[in-house]
Amino acid sequence: MIKNKESAEHYIWGAGCDGWKLVNDPRLSIIHEKMPPSTCESRHYHELARQFFFILSGVVELEVDGVIYTLSQQEGMEVHAGAPHQIFNRTEEDVESLVISSPRTAGDRVELT
Template sequence: MKISKHSAEHYVWGDRCDGWQLVKNQDLSIIHERMPANTSEVRHYHQYARQFFFVLSGVATIEIEGKEMVLNPHEGVEVPPLVPHQMFNKSNHDVEFLVISQPTSKGDRVLAD
């Protein structure tokens, strides 16, 4: 079955951020997310999930183990399990990106210091 952010299950997270669950099963999760200007996720890690963040539009900043990296459109980065990370939108425009998690990150998140 064809899916898009217009037909996928939608949820709101953080401060006005959107998520659309494109693939949702125990082995794999693919989420299309949107972060408005000047928003951020909380710093955390996952016990089991390996994640790949891929920017579709806008410019994102991700902090991984204390080091910040800027991700432009069509750039991505992998985050292994147990590695603290945090996504930011430090720009004045929306950023949209995919978060691919294997296995699913649901119930796997631990807040980091």
């Protein structure tokens, strides 16, 4: 089955960010996300899931275990299970990305303060 943002399950997270579940299998999750300007995700980690963040458009800051990485369009980075992380869009443009997780992150997320 062909999937796109129009046919995928949609949800809203954070302060007006969008997610479209392109693949939603217990072993693999692929989500197309859109982050408006000046938004971020809460700092957290996953007990089992490893993730790969791939930037389709825009620029993000990805903090992983206290180190900040800048990812631009067509760049990506893996985050291993157990690594505290947080993604930020500190720009004035929307950011679109793919977040690939194995296994999927449902029930696997631990929020940090």
